[in-house]
Amino acid sequence: MLAIYKIMLCAQHNINLFCIYNIKLYIYIVKSINSKYPLLEKTSPEECTGSRINRVCRVINKIYRNHLKEIGITLSQLNILFAVGKNPNIYQADVAQFLKLEPSTLSRDLERLITKGYMIKGGYANKPNLNLTEKGYLYLEKIIPVWEQAKNEADDFIDREGVLSLNYLTKKL
Numbered sequence: 517m518l519a520i521y522k523i524m525l526c527a528q529h530n531i532n533l534f535c536i537y538n539i540k541l542y543i544y545i546v547k548s549i550n551s552k553y554p555l556l557e558k559t560s561p562e563e564c565t566g567s568r569i570n571r572v573c574r575v576i577n578k579i580y581r582n583h584l585k586e587i588g589i590t591l592s593q594l595n596i597l598f599a600v601g602k603n604p605n606i607y608q609a610d611v612a613q614f615l616k617l618e619p620s621t622l623s624r625d626l627e628r629l630i631t632k633g634y635m636i637k638g639g640y641a642n643k644p645n646l647n648l649t650e651k652g653y654l655y656l657e658k659i660i661p662v663w664e665q666a667k668n669e670a671d672d673f674i675d676r677e678g679v680l681s682l683n684y685l686t687k688k689l
Contacts, residue, residue, distance in 0.1 A: 576670050583666035587659055592617070593625045594659060600635060600646045601656050608637070608644045616689065 561567060580591045589597075592615075599611050612622045626646070629635040634652035639645040648656070671679050 572674075575673065579670045579673065580663075580666045583662050583669070584659075587662055589659065590625070592621065593629055594663065596622070596625055596629060597634060597648065597652060597656050597659075601648050601653060604647050605638075605645045607639075608646055611646060 577591060584591060584594065595615055596611060599614060600606055603610075608622065608626070611617070612619055615622075617625075626635065626637070629652070630637060633649055634655050636647050636649055637644045638647065674682065
């Protein structure tokens with residue numbers, strides 16, 4: 517990455533690095549930039565954990581989106597259906613905590629799932645619980661084979677070591 521930056525820098529200043537006389541000019545420019553922005557020079561953004569995880573998430577999410585778009589559901593909504601289907605009468609707050617969802621995201625997705633008739637909300641207004649309807653359970657049964665295809669493609673992409681690493685990381689949550 518740094519090499520590309522240096523080549524771009526030379527191109528910006530019309531420096532031909534193949535010419536021995538321009539090497540001194542190049543060294544002068546690089547040193548002046550380094551001395552002006554020393555933290556930037558020694559920083560490697562491509563090593564940022566957050567950035568790398570976000571890139572991987574975008575690739576994996578795209579795999580799932582490509583499979584689930586045919587069925588008309590997002591991965592976030594599907595995860596909610598799974599959580600509620602596996603845990604009847606689960607509190608809404610527990611779903612948010614387990615899936616690490618912001619309350620507004622959960623509310624928006626729940627509204628869509630309830631409107632489609634896949635889920636019902638019960639209990640108290642300040643502590644609602646969630647359940648799938650029969651339609652919701654049947655919908656999940658229909659989705660699971662497509663979800664399994666997406667999961668297999670994602671697992672193939674990150675390979676066995678990636679899956680093991682992911683299992684390790686999710687246990688830390």
